[in-house]
Amino acid sequence: MTTAQRITFLKGHGTENDFVIVPDPDGRLDLSAAAVARICDRRAGLGGDGVLRVVRSAAHPEARALADEAEWFMDYRNGDGSIAEMCGNGVRVFARYLLHAGLVEAGDIAIATRAGVRRVHLAKTGDVTVSMGRAELPAESVVVTLDGRSWPAHNVNMGNPHAVAFVADLAHAGDLLSVPPFSPAAVYPDGVNIEFVADRGPRHVAMRVHERGSGETRSCGTGACAVAVATARRDGVDPSETGTPVTYTVDVLGGSLSITELPDGTVEMTGPAVIVAEGTFDPDWLTAAVV
Secondary structure (H helix, E strand, C coil): CCCCCCEEEEEEEECCEEEEEEECCCCCCCCCHHHHHHHHCCCCCCCCCEEEEEEEHHHCCCCHHHCCCCCEEEEEEECCCCECCCCHHHHHHHHHHHHHCCCCCCEEEEEEECCEEEEEEECCCCCEEEEEEECECCCCCEEEEECCEEEEEEEEECCCEEEEEECCCHHHHCCCCCCCCEECHHHCCCCCEEEEEEEEECCEEEEEEEECCCEECCCCHHHHHHHHHHHHHHCCCCHHHHCCCEEEEEEECCEEEEEEECCCCEEEEEECCEEEEEEEECHHHHHHHHC
16 A cells, blocks of 8 residues: 555444445555554554545556446445455445435435446435345355354355354353354355344344354344344245345344345345544554554
8 A cells, every 4th residue: 555645534334233334436546454453453544344445436456347336336345354245234334424425315325236237226314224235145054163063054155255153141151252163164165144043022023143254243244134134034034935124123232224125136234334543654654553
């Protein structure tokens, strides 16, 4: 990363899944994995579960083909610097930033991601609704094992991979500091987000998550969507067969999300998105920190 000017950043969160937002409309910043990890460091950096780099789709090689559909591309990086296909909470915060910065108006907007274009309904205040696309349910079976317990897990893909395990008590997930073991490993060659889910009431569940590349996070938007779809199938509900949408409330450590699966398979997520601070940092600090 080379630049002579101070770099603008903002902090935001969606149900306490927090991000450092880096506006880079012309795609001039080269943020290495080490630089992202330093930015996200909660003691030596700015702190966050990930980085949202805001780039015009036309200025980013991975998004140029989507520029006619969506002006802005969410270049999302996990807290360890690795690249992720999607982040549901991140999309909501990204959209809130675009409105905050005057780059879009309230209403329906489109955001390009590595998992495709996501449609967002953005009010001036309050919750943000994201059309998260359709869930894929790969056929491969998965087992998650932790502290002598094993659970069959639902294999769900929301543009990124998830393994959803239903447990009697969320404490069974342990501290989630390291990746819970799963098998067969070949099902997720690039790693996986693992959700542990407990029932709270009719169409109401709670979850904890080990997010790939970040460890346990306070929330995971794509994970909440995967959990809602997996819970519906466990409950014998498939909107494509009933013709009726189904909605689940999914409690995360940082709040609650409302997840609706429509008869055409589209999953919609509704929840808060907040910008909490903004400032600048000296690129020399970052360069020195990652050398």
